Amino acid sequence: MVLNYIWVAFFVIAFVVAAGKLLLGGDTGIFTELVNATFASSKNAFEISLGLTGLLSLWLGIMKIGENSGMIDALSRWLSPVFCRLFPDIPKGHPAMGSIFMNLSANMLGLDNAATPLGLKAMKELQELNPRKDTATNPMIMFLVINTSGLILIPVSIMMYRAQMGAAQPTDIFIPTLLTTTVSTVVGITAVSISQRINLFCRPILLLAGSIAVFFAALIWLFVRVGRDQMGAYSTLAANIILFGIILLFILWGLWKRTNVYDAFIQGAKDGFATAVRIIPYLVAFLVGIAVFRASGAMDLLVDGIRYAVALLGVDTSFVGALPTALMKALSGSAANGLMIDAMEQYGADSFVGRMSCVARGASDTTFYILAVYFGSVGITRTRNAVTCGLIADLSGILAAIVISYLFFF
Numbered sequence: 001m002v003l004n005y006i007w008v009a010f011f012v013i014a015f016v017v018a019a020g021k022l023l024l025g026g027d028t029g030i031f032t033e034l035v036n037a038t039f040a041s042s043k044n045a046f047e048i049s050l051g052l053t054g055l056l057s058l059w060l061g062i063m064k065i066g067e068n069s070g071m072i073d074a075l076s077r078w079l080s081p082v083f084c085r086l087f088p089d090i091p092k093g094h095p096a097m098g099s100i101f102m103n104l105s106a107n108m109l110g111l112d113n114a115a116t117p118l119g120l121k122a123m124k125e126l127q128e129l130n131p132r133k134d135t136a137t138n139p140m141i142m143f144l145v146i147n148t149s150g151l152i153l154i155p156v157s158i159m160m161y162r163a164q165m166g167a168a169q170p171t172d173i174f175i176p177t178l179l180t181t182t183v184s185t186v187v188g189i190t191a192v193s194i195s196q197r198i199n200l201f202c203r204p205i206l207l208l209a210g211s212i213a214v215f216f217a218a219l220i221w222l223f224v225r226v227g228r229d230q231m232g233a234y235s236t237l238a239a240n241i242i243l244f245g246i247i248l249l250f251i252l253w254g255l256w257k258r259t260n261v262y263d264a265f266i267q268g269a270k271d272g273f274a275t276a277v278r279i280i281p282y283l284v285a286f287l288v289g290i291a292v293f294r295a296s297g298a299m300d301l302l303v304d305g306i307r308y309a310v311a312l313l314g315v316d317t318s319f320v321g322a323l324p325t326a327l328m329k330a331l332s333g334s335a336a337n338g339l340m341i342d343a344m345e346q347y348g349a350d351s352f353v354g355r356m357s358c359v360a361r362g363a364s365d366t367t368f369y370i371l372a373v374y375f376g377s378v379g380i381t382r383t384r385n386a387v388t389c390g391l392i393a394d395l396s397g398i399l400a401a402i403v404i405s406y407l408f409f410f
Contacts, residue, residue: 064268
C-alpha cells in the first residue's frame with residue numbers, strides 16, 4: 001500500500017508542477033517532456049534489466065555451488081553460537097536457523113531477489129514457534145531488523161548498476177558500502193538487543209565483533225596512511241581481490257567436497273535470467289515515475305529546498321543530491337534503485353553524488369517494504385517495535401553514508 005501511494009504521488013506531483021509551469025510560466029513544451037520521459041525511461045529500465053542477466057547468473061551460480069557443497073551449512077554451524085545468542089527463543093537445531101542464515105547470506109552478497117524467498121521461508125518457520133499468531137515474536141523482530149539494516153558484504157547489485165551506467169571502476173564503492181552497512185547493522189542489532197534485554201557481552205559475539213573491529217581498523221589504518229588520490233585505487237584493488245577470492249573459495253570448497261561445481265553453477269545460473277525478467281516491471285514502474293517527477297521540475301524543487309536548508313546551517317551541500325536515494329531507501333528498494341540510477345545519469349557515475357547515492361543505497365534496506373511483505377506473509381498485524389528499531393538503523397546508515405562518502409570520494 002505504501003508503494004502504491006509513493007508511485008501515484010510521483011505522477012500527481014509531476015502533473016501539478018507541470019500545470020503550474022504551463023499556466024504561470026507559459027511553458028508549452030512541459031507536457032511533451034513528460035511524455036518523452038516516460039518512453040525514454042521505459043526503454044532504459046529494460047536495457048538495464050537485460051544487462052543484469054549475466055552478472056545475476058554468475059552470483060546465483062556461485063551461491064548454488066555453496067549450497068550443494070555444504071559450504072552454506074558449514075558457515076551456519078560455525079555461526080551457530082552467535083545466532084543462538086541473538087535468537088535465544090529459537091530452539092537449538094530448529095530449521096529456522098538455517099533459513100535465516102541462507103537469507104542473510106544472500107543479502108550479504110547483495111542478491112536481494114534471491115534473499116526474499118529465503119526470508120519468507122524463515123518467517124514461515126518462525127511463525128510455527130509463535131504462540132500468538134497475530135503478534136511479532138522477538139526472533140522475528142531481530143531477524144527483520146538485521147534485514148532492514150541492510151547487512152551487505154558484497155554489493156553485487158549496486159556494482160552491476162554502476163557497470164551498466166559506465167563507471168570507470170564499478171567496485172570503488174565496495175569498501176565505503178561495507179563500512180556504512182556495518183554501522184547500520186550494529187546500531188540496529190544494539191537497538192533490538194536493548195529492547196529485548198539480550199546480553200551482547202558474551203564470548204561468541206565479542207569474538208565476532210572483535211574480528212570485525214580488527215578488520216575495519218586495518219582498513220581505516222591503510223586508508224589513513226595513503227593519500228586521497230590513492231584511496232580509490234586501493235579500495236578498488238581490495239574489493240577485486242576479496243570478490244575473486246570469494247568466488248575461488250566457493251569453487252575450491254565444492255571440489256574438496258566432490259561436488260560437480262560446473263553442473264551446480266549451471267543449475268543456479270539458470271535462475272539469473274528469470275530473476276532479471278522479474279525485476280523489469282518494478283524497474284519500469286519506478287523509473288517512469290521518477291522520470292516524470294524529474295522532468296516536471298519537482299525533483300529540482302525538492303533537492304533545492306533541502307540544499308537551501310542545509311546551506312543555512314553553514315554545512316557543505318555537495319551530499320544533498322544523493323539524499324533522495326537515501327530517504328527513499330526505507331520505503332522502496334525499486335524506487336531507491338531508480339533514484340540511484342537517476343543520480344548517476346544526471347551527475348555522472350563517477351561523480352561524488354553518483355558514488356554517494358550508491359553507498360547510501362547499500363547503507364540499509366527497505367524497512368517498510370520488508371516489514372510489510374515478511375509480516376504480511378504470515379499474518380502478523382502487531383509488529384511491536386520492529387518499525388522503530390528499523391528506522392533507527394536507517395538513520396544511522398544515512399549519517400554513516402554521508403561521513404564515509406566524504407572520507408573516500410570528496
